[in-house]
Amino acid sequence: MHFRLAEEIINLSESKEWDFAKLEWSFEFAYYADELQKCLCGHYPIKNICVIKNQKNSFVTEVGNCCINKFLGIEDGNKIFSSIKKLKENIAASMSAEVIEYIYRKKGISDFDYKFYKSIYRRRIMSTKQCEIKKRINQQFLNFTSYETNSHFNKINLVLKWAETNTSFNTDFILSIKKTCRQKGRLTEKQLESLNKIIRDFKIK
Ligand SMILES: [Zn+2]
Structure with missing residues (x-):
């Protein structure tokens, strides 16, 4: 099963050595699939999907969360999935600092939203208006990482x-x-x- 992932990744890489091939890849974005999918390694079903990009040839592919951590050493996916889970349970909760940086970098939220979110980060007491804006930004993040978008x-x-x-x-x-x-x-x-x-x-x- 693990061999299969290595083989698939090597096919899309410049280097034909796994140890080098895997270093060509970096995390691009993550999304949550409502419909069950299969990982490159053959693992089924997966719902947490990471899109990774090869920095040498610009190929893009998807792997399940199962593989991203074990084989590619890319941590970002997990942080995104835990924020998705948290906000799905409570839309007024806060996404993690890494995730705010991520979504901003990906142009998923505006400059205003980014600055606003950081300014109210960890604040417990907010006006109704601030609370509404925070929820709207949270929803934007969920949409950005959703099945539809991807x-x-x-x-x-x-x-x-x-x-x-x-x-x-x-x-x-x-x-x-x-x-x-x-x-x-x-x-x-x-x-x-x-x-x-x-x-x-x-x-x-
Ligand atoms: Zn996998």
Whole structure:
């Protein structure tokens, strides 16, 4: 199982040695998938997904939280997932300092929101207005890390999973757009349209 992850990562890396190949990768972003997905290592199901990017060839791929910690030594994913969990339970709670920096760096919140959040950080007594703004920013973070926002990979994976049991379906197109998605981090409008059409036509759920 672990071997499989190494193999998949090496395929996408410049170096063909795992010890070096893994160093080419850095954390890009994390999201929470409502629909169950499979990790590169074969682990199923996973819900906490980390998108990682190769700094040498700009390839992008996804791994489950299971692998990001063990093999790639990237800590950020976990912090993001614990903030997602916390805010889902209580939208008035606070995201961690690392997560505020992360979401700001990713342009998920505005300059104003960033400064505001830091100014009220750890403050227990707030005005109703401040409390509302804080909740709005929290919600923005949840949206940013949600399934919908990251649905390109999700949709591709959905079709591929469906194709495992519908073997007459030719997956060439899907695999080719998955490659683009890995390289660019997202699909073009046209590719997305074709993908949506396949999902509709075959009633894939
Ligand atoms: Zn894994």
